Amino acid sequence: MSLLFPAYLIGLAGLFLPWLLHRFSDQQPEEQLFPSRQFLEPTAPPVSRKRALKHWLLLALRVLSILLLSFLFAQPWLSKTVDNAQADVHHLISIDQSLSMRADGRWARAVERADALIGELPDSDTIELVAFARDVNRIADDSESVNTLRFALKALEPLYTSADYGVMMQRLNQVAGEYSQPVKVWLISDQQQSSLPAQLNALYAPEVSLWDQYSVVQDAQENVHLSASAQSDDGANVRVSVQLRASSAQPDSSDSAQENALTTHTIQVRSDDQLLVEETLSMQSGDVISRVFDDLVIPPGENPVLRVSLLEVDALSEDNEVSLTIDQTNPTPVVLLQSERTSQDGAAVFLTTALETDSLASVQAIAGTAERVPPETVHILAAQDLTLPSIALDVLQFVDTDANAMVFDDSISESTSNVDIQGVGVGLVDESHPLGLGQIDWFGARFYDVGAMMLQEDDRVLLETDDRQPLLVERSTQRGTLLLLNDRLDGLSSNLPLQPAFVSLMQAVLAYFDASTAIPDQLIAGSRLSLPANVQLFDPDNKSLLALADNARIGGIALDRPGLYKVVSARGEQSLRVLLDSGETDLSLISGDAMEAWNARYEDAEIATSNEETNDLPVDPLLVMQGDDVNRYSLWFWLLPLLVMAMLTESVFANRRLDVRRDGS
């Protein structure tokens, strides 16, 4: 057993107090009144009696309380037994595998350093190779032979994703927790500023006993990150927006004067071999420059790809060229299913007018059922009798293909005598729904004849009238989105189609439908893409990424490599750009203060360890104080209840045992 704060044992001097109390407490006899001393004989208390200890049990309890209190402050602990006595230290060689390690010479130095470490470390120790970028991967260990590590090291190469030192340290902390012996982490990285977590606390790994950092950045390096997008409003001309972000890595040994040096960079926009535009800019580290190239003529061909590149070579060549597809602002196609009922004519006019406002959608009216909807269509509007218990099967089947449908009422009003001339307004609005219904002004909307809609158990009422009749309901489906609008939209049963709120509602519905089914057009490398069922994904080399089994199920896939991907589904083909993280291409290094703060904790732990002349394990003192260290069992968990029990027993015993005269005589 060892003590964390042995100085507190000075409290044991307090043991004299109960001893003195019990030994000399009877020297001054208690004075009591008595009627007369006539028959009393003065007694000289015998010396032996004076010095005798009294109330042994009480004394023992008091001594025990002081002992426990002193030891509680001194924080005793026991070392855990080391299971693997043969291995002194477990070494975790952690290599940064992020995109920035692709910069000139970094990866080679990292591999060289790791290889050297594998050779240098003692045979009695165990070694494990770990690589990290977005996540931490345990690559290999030396359980078979050191050569296994070397082969695994050679097979490694840097990724395109970013790194987060916080995530890395917490994962290493978990790995270190699996070992009973001390764990030393050898971190080999470029010590990139952008990889630091927002909270530096995430860098603390209490399970890690020893710590060493090696920076692969030895020379000053500069990089310019290129990002671009292309958009066409008319299908003939394209507007290309380019942004350049310059950064530099300046290790302490390098010349800091280079940091502010101006460098020239030439931007080229090409389509195949044809140069569309070129411009040369001057930048220095830290600059962010944006350029917009307007009215470039779209090259001929279907879905042409533009290539934007920087001509000058910098430290990281991977972010010097991007491929672009041209985003065209086309209205979203929506199909309106029409039946034979003539009463829907009014509804069709109101819906078409509302949806085609601002060219957001193009409404195509089709007679018949949902089975006749064109295959690329994902949004339909359908009229159904909502007073019936269920929706028509063809609409449900359509929605089940990850599509969206809004069904409005086309029931026949039973009696015109029941029509309320005043009507009712909109009452409850579900403002938490992504439709954003709370932002729509429902003030003028009045409902005169709301149909008795049949609700199901899982229906979510988004909008209802003042008299609590449902107006807009979202019905849960396995896939896709189904909205039910309980209004005939004929302008007679309500004035909703005539209100500005109706246009806002339809646009909100369209945006909600788009968001539920759209595949994003760009992602950051390493992000996970959620895919609907029955789609195929092709990488920039046009190779299929999903096997047949993957194809059939809903899921996602992490896209680590940058470039232009292609998503092909029954509804057509869509481009997906996977971009490099602009933060990761920023080569700025961690500031000295932050590095100091990161390393200081482990240095303190090592100093504390070296000061202790024991073979106990080095630990984080703060964690020891919290009684939460893996290498030590803190004993305060046991001492505290014992102290409480001893003090309680002492109180009870003292109150009963002591001869207290309470009658005042």
Add this chain to the structure above:
Amino acid sequence: MSTPISNRLLKPDVLARLGSLELIARTVVDGVTTGLHRSPHFGFSQEFAEYRAYNEGDDLRYVDWNVYARTDRTYIKRFQGETNTAVTLLLDASASMGFGTPISKLDQALYLCASLAYMARKQHDALGLGIFDEQVRNFLAPSSRPDSMVRAMALLERTEAGSGTDILNALESLRASMTRRGLVIVVSDAYANADDLMSALQPLAHGGQDVAFFHVLDKEEIEPSLSRISALKDLETEESVIVDPAFLQNGYRAKFQAHCESVKNACQRIGADYSQVLTSDPLDSALQSYLRFRERRGR
């Protein structure tokens, strides 16, 4: 089935809550006498005692005219209550009387005196009261006036434990005032030498007084329960004596017991009646002892 008298009487600590001495006295005396009315041996005022032939000078109010109508002779009807005895209560109010639990010896003595005074007035006795410690603090000469009990009660109400005891000096001072023969009832804890006490009481007895001595004691002074060495402070002299509990357990108890015996013997030698009254006990035995004493003396 009759209830034992002791059960009908309230304990001293309960009596203490009654507040008024007169009320306490009524409660105690009524409690004792309720069970005694049927007894032919005890009588109180207005209770028939005997017939006596009328002599000149007798009060005509006591002639039994019914007997005269039947027998044509005049008889005087005598009652027990017409003993016309002077009862003088002498109360020791020294500092040592302030000791005791649940009530002090002085409180118990006050209740006893009040009860005796009430009882005396019920028998139309002349009532007197003397209160003393080192000297006589108050003295009411025996009087048959109706307000004698009220005055005695008022005096008793004001009585508090004083300083030391000098029972010899006090009784000597009182002896000159007590010319009328009757009953002298001394209530004290008797912290005095037994021989001195006897020499103090002897002149009273020889002067024709019937003396009753009520020795008021507390259980704690008879059998102290101290378990550790303590400094015991004399209430009268305020001197402290360090005493070993072993002595209190043995030596002291024997000495105190011997003292009580010597006081009792001293009383018996002069023909005085001796009764011990504990602060923790009801007053019934003390009052019964008083009644027996009066019966014996035929007063």
